[in-house]
Amino acid sequence: MAESLTKLAFLCCFCLFTLPFSHASDSILPNQSLPDGKFIVSSNGAFEMGFFSPDNSKNRFFGIWYKIISTGTVVWVANRDSPLNDTSGALTLTQDGNLIVLNTTNGHVFWSSRGNYTSNTQNPVAQLLESGNLVIRDANDENPGNYLWQSFDHPSDTALPGMKMGKNLVTGLDRVLRSWKNGDDPSMGNYSYLLDSHGFPQLFLMGSGSVERFRVGPWNGETFSGTPTLKKNQIYTLEFVSNREEIYYTVHTINSSVFVRLVLNHSGHLERSSWNHRTQAWTNIFTRPNGNCDNYRNCYGYGICDIKSSPVCSCLDKFKPQNEEDWAGGDSSSGCVRRTPLNCTNDGFIKYSGVKLPDTRNS
Structure with missing residues (x-):
């Protein structure tokens, strides 16, 4: 019963506060909504946001795309895993500063920003920046370090x-x-x-x-x-x-x-x-x-990859294949081993240029 009353209250607010987007605006204020078919454009016209359907799809998603580019390339999608199947959707900013995508017919929420809100947030506003970043901030604070939420944090x-x-x-x-x-x-x-x-x-x-x-x-x-x-x-x-x-x-x-x-x-x-x-x-x-040399661990331990060679894998200088037979058959997964064990007296270094350093997760 409480859930039904909440949905009814929101639908009433939606009817009253749907934005009149006949004028240019890059922002949404609390309890204002952007319905399907209406759009918001960033201040200098680089980006636009609203509902869209990908090619060969009837599903509706809320997203951001390049406005100034003819192809309208999409760069961000809010409800990517929860599409609407009709044009009843809207994006709204709640009074406590939360962006939600919902079905205006029944109030079902398909996506929520779930931002980092505090009791000090008095005047939230959602704004599409010229960078393509959708942010929720205090209307009186444009410091990026104080954004309550931003799409750049959720690519x-x-x-x-x-x-x-x-x-x-x-x-x-x-x-x-x-x-x-x-x-x-x-x-x-x-x-x-x-x-x-x-x-x-x-x-x-x-x-x-x-x-x-x-x-x-x-x-x-x-x-x-x-x-x-x-x-x-x-x-x-x-x-x-x-x-x-x-x-x-x-x-x-x-x-x-x-x-x-x-x-x-x-x-x-x-x-x-x-x-x-x-x-x-x-x-x-x-x-x-x-190319093959970009594949992870293509030549394995102490191996080096050269896309111009055939085969592309070989061992570093002073190393040899651990399993000669496997390497001869094109399988380098056994990696390479030292030809001569280290003795800590006459050891030295060999310089290699233009190579990717080994995996450093355990360094």
């Missing part, structure tokens, strides 16, 4: 410039990219991209069953050692932060008019691309994994 399959990829060590928040199930279904697919903080932090692309598919080597001060070609470019810069409170990396565009995104697609590939205004299409910057 779908896309990372945008300014979004942190990594962990908040104080709250336990872990920002992970998760692929769509397929091109027509934004529900969680088989792949995830995350920062592993064990040992020295590094990035992993995980497959079904949390199996390592690709590893980006550790940060070397300029870039991640598994992506040396990205050390210098004219499009964006990389920033890596590691302290007692958080561990993350982020991307900053050099020119704010250039749109860059990182997508974990449903086939399990990471794609960094930029928008070409002349051709009106996305231009690929890199794709990972790209």
Whole structure:
């Protein structure tokens, strides 16, 4: 009975406070709603949010996409695992500062932001920023450090410039990219991209069953050692932060008019691309994994991979295959062993350049 009364009370409020979106607005105030068929655009028109249906699907999702780009590429989905099957949906900001996606016919809630609210939150507002970040904040406080909730902390399959990829060590928040199930279904697919903080932090692309598919080597001060070609470019810069409170990396565009995104697609590939205004299409910057040498542990212990060689795997200098017969048959899973044991008197080092450092989770 109490639940029915709550739904009835909300539906009455919905009828009274549905926003008149005949004017441009980038915000929603408490008890205002954005119904299916209406949209909110960021201040300078870069992004838009509202309900949409993917190609070849009738399901309705609430999401954010590029407004200024002709393809309307989706970058974030709220109710990705709980779609509506008709146009009765609405996004609303409750009086206590919580965003919810619900069915306006029966009041059923399909998604909730469940933000970090306190009794001091008097004037919450939900705002779509020009960065593509949907935030809930106090109307009188624009400090990003005081956001009550933000979509950048809960990404779908896309990372945008300014979004942190990594962990908040104080709250336990872990920002992970998760692929769509397929091109027509934004529900969680088989792949995830995350920062592993064990040992020295590094990035992993995980497959079904949390199996390592690709590893980006550790940060070397300029870039991640598994992506040396990205050390210098004219499009964006990389920033890596590691302290007692958080561990993350982020991307900053050099020119704010250039749109860059990182997508974990449903086939399990990471794609960094930029928008070409002349051709009106996305231009690929890199794709990972790209070739056998990108596969996790392709050459195993003390092995080295060279995509230009055949076979691609060999042993480091002063090492040999542990199982010569297996290696001769193309199976390098036994790895390599030292030709001569260490004796701690005449040992030395051999320099290797342009290689990915070993897995550092146990370092």
